[in-house]
Every structure is written in structure tokens, then in C-alpha cells.
Amino acid sequence: MARIExxxxxxxxxxxxxxxxxxxLKFPFAWVRARGNRAFISGHIAQNADGTIAxxxxxxxxxxxxxxxxxxxxxxxxxxxxxxxxxxxxLDRVTAWLRVFAMVNVAPGFxxxxxxxxGYSDLILELYGPExxxxxxxxxxxxxxxxxxxxxxxxxxxxGG
Numbered sequence: 562m563a564r565i566e567x568x569x570x571x572x573x574x575x576x577x578x579x580x581x582x583x584x585x586l587k588f589p590f591a592w593v594r595a596r597g598n599r600a601f602i603s604g605h606i607a608q609n610a611d612g613t614i615a616x617x618x619x620x621x622x623x624x625x626x627x628x629x630x631x632x633x634x635x636x637x638x639x640x641x642x643x644x645x646x647x648x649x650x651x652l653d654r655v656t657a658w659l660r661v662f663a664m665v666n667v668a669p670g671f672x673x674x675x676x677x678x679x680g681y682s683d684l685i686l687e688l689y690g691p692e693x694x695x696x697x698x699x700x701x702x703x704x705x706x707x708x709x710x711x712x713x714x715x716x717x718x719x720x721g722g
Contacts, residue, residue: 565652568688569642576643577636578612580605583707593648600655600717602644604664606709607636618708622671625710630665634680634711641715642688649719657718658685658696664712667702674700681713 569576582588594601607615621630646652663678665671678700686694696715705712 563651563653565642565655565688566646572687574639575610576646577608577610577640579643579647580608580640581612581614583614591648592644595648595719598656598718598721599659600645600649600719602641602715602717604712604714605637605640605644606705606707606712607633608640608643614707614709617710619710620666620668620671621677621710622673623668625666627671627673627676630677630710631680633709634663634678634713635684637711637713638681638684641713645717654719655689655717656693656720658689658694658715659718660716661685661696661698662714663698663700664705665700665702666705666708666710666712671702674702677711678713681711 590603592603609615615636617625617629619625621627642652661681663681665674665677667674682698688694
């Protein structure tokens with residue numbers, strides 16, 4: 562078993578199935594676009610193991626607590642890892658996490674988006690360690706599609722594999 566997948570198993574975590582796009586939507590884009598030594602990961606939201614949208618849904622600071630938002634961001638990281646695994650075949654091909662752009666569905670007055678998106682960063686650092694997992698990150702508040710509390714996109718460096 563690959564190193565990162567072994568770590569996931571040790572942590573009791575599993576990668577979700579591909580996102581189950583709601584029937585009324587069409588997503589004409591790649592979840593992961595690998596080009597040269599980079600892979601660009603499209604925005605993902607939290608998913609259950611079967612690929613359906615994970616709850617709770619709503620605005621952080623009103624419908625969703627900061628702690629629930631943190632857990633949602635952690636599930637977004639797992640969704641990214643699932644898409645990377647399907648696109649690259651091996652999560653060990655990631656040689657550096659470069660950038661994460663995190664968007665949080667915030668209630669008026671909620672300004673702790675970094676605290677919420679630490680759920681994403683903490684998981685990546687836990688899995689990959691600081692040498693590979695450290696990344697630049699932005700965390701902003703806005704209204705998000707599907708009433709998801711967190712949506713992230715990312716860019717990673719990959720080996721030539």
C-alpha cells in the first residue's frame with residue numbers, strides 16, 4: 562500500500578467515491594487537471610463516503626458552527642485526495658502542496674474563516690508532513706453553491722510518473 566494511503570488507513574479515514582452531481586446540474590469540467598508537474602484541483606465540497614453531499618449545510622456562524630465548518634473542511638480535503646487518487650493513480654505522486662483557496666459560506670459578521678479552513682490544512686499537514694504538505698492558503702467568506710459550508714480548490718506539484 563502506498564505511504565499516504567497507509568496513513569489514511571491508520572487514521573481510520575477513507576476516500577469518498579466520486580462526487581454525485583445533483584441531477585439538475587451539469588459540471589462540464591475536470592475535477593483534476595494534471596499538466597506537466599502540476600495538478601490543479603477544482604473546487605470541491607464535503608462529501609460522504611458514497612460521494613453524496615455531506616451535511617450539515619448552511620452558513621457558518623448561523624446554521625453551522627465553526628467546529629462543524631472545520632469538520633466540513635476536513636471532508637473537503639478528503640474529497641480532493643479522492644479526486645487526486647483517481648486522476649494520478651497514487652497519492653504519493655504529490656511532491657508538494659502549493660496552494661489552497663478556501664471559501665467559507667459565512668453568516669453576516671462571521672470572520673473566523675481561517676479557523677474553519679484549518680480543517681483542510683491540518684489534515685494535509687498530518688498526512689504529508691510539513692516538507693510536502695505546507696501550502697500557501699487564502700480563506701475568504703462568501704455565498705457558496707449548494708449551500709455547502711466550505712468549498713476549496715488547490716494546486717499541487719506532482720512527479721513525472
